[in-house]
Amino acid sequence: MSISVGYYPGCSGSGTSVEYDKSTRAVCKKLGIELTEIDDWSCCGSTPAHTVDHTLSAALSARNLVLAAKQGQEEVVTPCPSCLANLRTASHKIEDEAYRPKVEALLDDSCESAATVASTLQLIVEKVGLDAIKKAVVKPLKDLNVACYYGCIMNRPPELMQFDDPENPMAMDKIMEACGATVLPFPLKVECCGAAAGMPKKEIVTELSGRLLNVADSLNTEIIVTACPLCQMNLDLRQGQVNRANGTGYDIPVVYFTQLLGLALGLSADEVGLSKLVVDPTPRLRFAGVL
Amino acid sequence: METIPLNSPDKDFIREVQERSGQNVQSCYQCGNCTAGCPYNFAYDVSVSRIMRLVQLGQREAVLKSHSIWLCATCQSCTTRCPNSIEVAKIMDVLRHMAREAGYATERNVKAFGDAFLESVEKHGRVYELGVTASYVKKTGRFWTDVDLAPAMLPKNKLSIKPHEIRGKEHVAEIFKRYRERDAAKENR
Ligand code: SF4
Ligand code: SF4
Numbered sequence: 001m002s003i004s005v006g007y008y009p010g011c012s013g014s015g016t017s018v019e020y021d022k023s024t025r026a027v028c029k030k031l032g033i034e035l036t037e038i039d040d041w042s043c044c045g046s047t048p049a050h051t052v053d054h055t056l057s058a059a060l061s062a063r064n065l066v067l068a069a070k071q072g073q074e075e076v077v078t079p080c081p082s083c084l085a086n087l088r089t090a091s092h093k094i095e096d097e098a099y100r101p102k103v104e105a106l107l108d109d110s111c112e113s114a115a116t117v118a119s120t121l122q123l124i125v126e127k128v129g130l131d132a133i134k135k136a137v138v139k140p141l142k143d144l145n146v147a148c149y150y151g152c153i154m155n156r157p158p159e160l161m162q163f164d165d166p167e168n169p170m171a172m173d174k175i176m177e178a179c180g181a182t183v184l185p186f187p188l189k190v191e192c193c194g195a196a197a198g199m200p201k202k203e204i205v206t207e208l209s210g211r212l213l214n215v216a217d218s219l220n221t222e223i224i225v226t227a228c229p230l231c232q233m234n235l236d237l238r239q240g241q242v243n244r245a246n247g248t249g250y251d252i253p254v255v256y257f258t259q260l261l262g263l264a265l266g267l268s269a270d271e272v273g274l275s276k277l278v279v280d281p282t283p284r285l286r287f288a289g290v291l
Numbered sequence: 292m293e294t295i296p297l298n299s300p301d302k303d304f305i306r307e308v309q310e311r312s313g314q315n316v317q318s319c320y321q322c323g324n325c326t327a328g329c330p331y332n333f334a335y336d337v338s339v340s341r342i343m344r345l346v347q348l349g350q351r352e353a354v355l356k357s358h359s360i361w362l363c364a365t366c367q368s369c370t371t372r373c374p375n376s377i378e379v380a381k382i383m384d385v386l387r388h389m390a391r392e393a394g395y396a397t398e399r400n401v402k403a404f405g406d407a408f409l410e411s412v413e414k415h416g417r418v419y420e421l422g423v424t425a426s427y428v429k430k431t432g433r434f435w436t437d438v439d440l441a442p443a444m445l446p447k448n449k450l451s452i453k454p455h456e457i458r459g460k461e462h463v464a465e466i467f468k469r470y471r472e473r474d475a476a477k478e479n480r
Contacts, residue, residue: 011417011418011420011455012418012420014417014455015418015420015449015450016420016449016450018449040457040458040459041457042412042416042417042457042459042460042462042463043412043416043417043418043463045409045412046408046418047364047365047405048404048405048406048408048409049409049412050365050384051365051384051387051388051405052388052391052405052409053388053470053474054384054388055470056466056467056470059466059470060412060463060466063459063462063463063466067459105469105473106466106469106470106473107466108465108469152330152364152366152367152368153365153366153367156366156367156368156370156371157367157370157371157378157380158371166371167371190368191330192330192331192364192366192368194364195364195365195366196364196404197362197364197401198437199400199404199424199427199437200398200400200401200403200404200427201334201362201398201400201401202437203334204331204334204362207333207334208330237440237443237444238440240439240440240443241439241440244439275447276447276449278443278444278447
């Protein structure tokens with residue numbers, strides 16, 4: 001099986017979420033997916049752009065979809081849900097013939113041909129499939145209790161994302177099960193972690209991420225599995241801040257699903273960037289015999 | 292709950308919110324689902340369903356001066372759960388656009404962070420995380436409130452000390468330039 005798609009890493013992929021980018025590329029390679037990075041891609045504008053103006057946001061995102069099409073890619077995948085939401089929204093706007101000229105006016109280019117976009121999570125679940133993953137597992141994650149946390153926008157709003165269940169998504173749960181892990185029924189799968197409020201309004205993050213950690217802890221979660229750079233950063237890097245604000249003492253590793261999937265597929269700790277995580281998952285992984 | 296004195300309805304305000312969001316605000320029947328699921332409600336001064344009601348009543352000032360519209364994280368819970376399929380999160384976004392245009396920014400730091408982020412994109416074509424932090428600190432005159440993260444962060448070597456410049460950064464800068472020209476043209480109409 002060979003799958004070939006364009007790849008949009010997103011800005012955090014070369015900064016705060018390097019390990020997500022690294023493990024995504026490594027896992028895809030292992031699963032026979034060829035990712036071709038869009039040459040000279042630019043920032044999608046993230047949350048700040050759409051809070052300022054919808055056409056500006058669409059133009060910043062559309063630049064990448066148009067670029068990808070010019071480079072011969074019909075479909076682009078991105079690991080980041082925030083990039084995905086922006087790129088998808090832009091796609092919808094340029095498919096709308098009444099709206100397209102507004103975007104083209106800012107872009108100063110035609111948006112007639114543009115690539116479509118999906119998440120790497122969707123690509124892996126739908127195009128590779130759970131059976132193929134099961135067959136490729138060489139290091140089962142048995143004896144590992146994980147909670148999968150999707151974050152608020154991977155599946156919402158459903159009309160836009162068109163993937164999985166908006167209230168009870170299962171894609172990561174199923175991948176982790178296919179890898180042999182015990183997946184806990186985490187009730188806050190799609191609740192918000194505090195998103196980008198970390199810098200301007202830290203108390204929002206310590207409250208909302210605190211709730212997530214409380215519930216994960218009450219389920220005896222050994223590892224929280226995420227698919228979003230912002231969620232991962234709030235729960236992992238800011239876990240100390242959350243603890244200090246709430247008087248808790250959690251020490252729960254928070255990893256990207258591609259990191260655990262990669263380990264199960266036989267990639268090394270280094271190949272999935274484990275050392276980049278703040279709360280060290282290696283003791284639990286060793287105990288479970290994965291490392 | 293704080294009481295909000297009602298002014299006579301500003302019909303232009305209602306019309307503008309509807310046009311810019313493409314949503315029919317009158318179809319809201321105040322069930323409160325959006326507020327029940329809003330993770331930011333604990334930090335809001337006006338709940339999201341109340342914002343909807345105030346928009347229906349044409350209360351421009353009360354809405355555009357609320358803190359809530361700046362705190363909303365576009366988590367899409369309200370949009371997903373509204374029984375009338377109102378894209379509530381889109382309305383919150385549009386209200387923020389209108390507040391910006393009216394010169395209101397009740398959450399200065401949130402606005403400063405967004406501005407710092409976009410300036411970085413305009414300058415480099417991609418976001419330069421350290422640059423955003425520095426510029427945010429400068430805009431708000433605040434001490435970096437995340438210094439306590441440094442011991443965890445620095446050894447991970449994640450933050451590049453140089454921006455990632457792209458070849459097409461002029462193209463990105465031009466998108467911003469045309470956007471500003473478009474807005475200036477609108478105002479002069
Ligand atoms: S969920 Fe929809 S109908 Fe109910 S209060 Fe909110 S906006 Fe109105
Ligand atoms: S999108 Fe905004 S208003 Fe709606 S539920 Fe989320 S934070 Fe609340």
